[in-house]
Amino acid sequence: MPTVHWLGAGLSSAPGIRRLAGGDTPLVLWNRTPARARATVAGLPNPPGIRELDFSALSAAVNPGDVLVSMLPADLHLKVARLALDSGAHFISSSYIAPDMQDLDSEGRTRGLCLVNEVGLDPGLDHLLAHRLLHAYRPLHQEGHRLRFRSWCGGFPALANDFRYKFSWSPVGVLRALRSPSRCVENGKEKIVQRPWQGLSRYEAALPGGHEQFEAYANRDSLPFINQYGFDAGWKLDQFVRGTLRLDGWAAAWRPLFEELDTLEGESGELRLQALGAELWEKYAYDEGEADRVVLCVELEALDGDTCAWHGGLCIDARGNDTGSAMGRLVSHTVSFAVDSVLAGELPSGVSAAPADPALIDKWLCALAELGDEVHTLPRS
Template sequence: MPTIHWLGAGLSSAPGIRRLAAGNTPLILWNRTASHAAAVVAGLSSPPEIRTLDLDALAAVIRRGDVLVSMLPADMHLQIARLALDNGAHFVSSSYIAPEMLALHDEGQQRGLCLVNEVGLDPGIDHLLAHRLLHQYRPRHRPEHRLRFRSWCGGFPALPNDFRYKFSWSPVGVLRALRAPSRCLQNGRETVVQRPWLGLSRYDAELPAGRESFEAYANRDSLPFIAQYGFDPSWQVEQFVRGTLRLDGWSAAWQPLFEELQSLEGEAGETRLQEIGAELWHNYAYAEGEADRVVLCVELEALEGGQPVWHGGLCMDARGNEKGSAMGRLVSHTVSLAVDSVLAGELATGVSAAPSDPALIDAWFAALSELGDEVHPLPGAQLQT
């Protein structure tokens, strides 16, 4: 029987670890601090084996068909994927597919191994929502349709604070993302924004509990996902944006920080970035038991003659509870479902992202619903025939 090796027991790992530990597949939890890993699985009737993270020790016990789950910092994923390939094991991570990871695709296929990425929340569940909308729209497509696609996701305190944000992962990672340019389609044209706060817009979400207004900005490079989501090259796409939601008032609260980030340069700037990250973690980390909130909205709209003729929208609005933080549940439960699918032979070999198969998407969403996190139609979106 294969073994699941879960590497890293951080803030976004606990619910997925506990779910897999309740299954029938042997699970070993590897973490730098064994005592922290023990706290994550405390109270389980059959807790997994815990080992101190050491890659040499890990390599010595991997067997063909095992699954390595990397919830370590993103710069370690390639090393773990390489370790998996060299030992005949599969690999799963929630992070974006880096070019160096994609370069392993052919080798993974040749060895019959899965290298699965982008199966967390964002990226992950957002991909599943996009694929579901594309499946629903495709039979209704007409050549004259002009398409607008929007995918927004954000995590923030369930009870807003003055800073309009708290950190569930490294503040330095958040700061680096704010210093990176974004690329998307707006009004049929490629749009590049050098700093996210320079391209802020508003997003009015018609959530199940009512309408709510957020600040929103594009992040990373949205354009490769046009093909990944299955948009036909002949389709007329006038808007395609993947981005981040923030609570109303976020940009005003962060303005002094934006100004300092803009000025950082060179080695001194990197040092200051690390200092700012430490300060933010000290001042704005979640308190023990404090509830967070995650809002994810994905919409696809078709227009003809300037008028909407089809509009599909799906959303999640989750809050932290006794089962874990909203962020931790949505990231790690989805990772754990990917592990199940790897072991069941449901995913393609080589490098892949969240699945597009309708039946598998339905199964994953059903499992998430059973775990307490449901996908809802956006009340403002109607699937028109």
């Protein structure tokens, strides 16, 4: 029987680990600090094996057909994927597909091995919701429709603080993202923004608990996902944006930080970035037992002239509880679904992202709902 090797027992891993530990597939949890791993699985009737993370020991332990899950920092994913291929094992991560990961596609296909990425929250669940909306709209498409697609996701404290944010992992990654340009489609044209706060907009979400205003900004490069989600080349795109939600008042609270980030350059800038990260972690990490909140909203709208010809919207509004943080549940439960699907032969070999198959999307979202996190219909704003 294959073994699942889960690497990393951080805050975003625990719920998925505990779910898989309740199944029949052997599970080994590898972590740099075994004591933390033991705390993650404390109280389970059938806890997984726990090993200190050492790549030599890991390589010796992996057998053909096993599954390696990397919940390590993104710069280690390629090393784990390479180890998986060399061992005849499958690989899973929740991170975006980097170019060097994509380069492994041909080898994975040749060996019949899955290299699955983008199966967390964002990216991950957002992909599933986008595919579901495209499947619903496609039969209704008419020439002349102008399409508006929005995918917004954000994590923040359930009880807002003055900073309008808290960190569940190292703030340095958040700061680096704020220094990166974004690319999307607005008003039918490509739009590039050098700093997220320079392209800030407002988004009103009709959530299950009522309407709520958020601040929103595009992040990364949205354009490759036009093809990934299945938009036909001839369709007219008025808007296509994937981005981040923040609590109302976030930009005002962070303005001094934006001003400093804009001045950082070179080696001294990197040192200051690291120092800022340490300061923010000290001030704004989640307290023990403090509840977080995640909001994910995905919408597709088709316009015929000035009239809305079709609208579809899906959302998740989750809060931390005694089963884990909202972020941890949504990321790691989705990763655990990918593990199940790899073992069941439901995912293609080679490099792939979250599935587009309607039946598999339904299966994953039903499993998510059974674990307490439902997808809701989002009415037109």
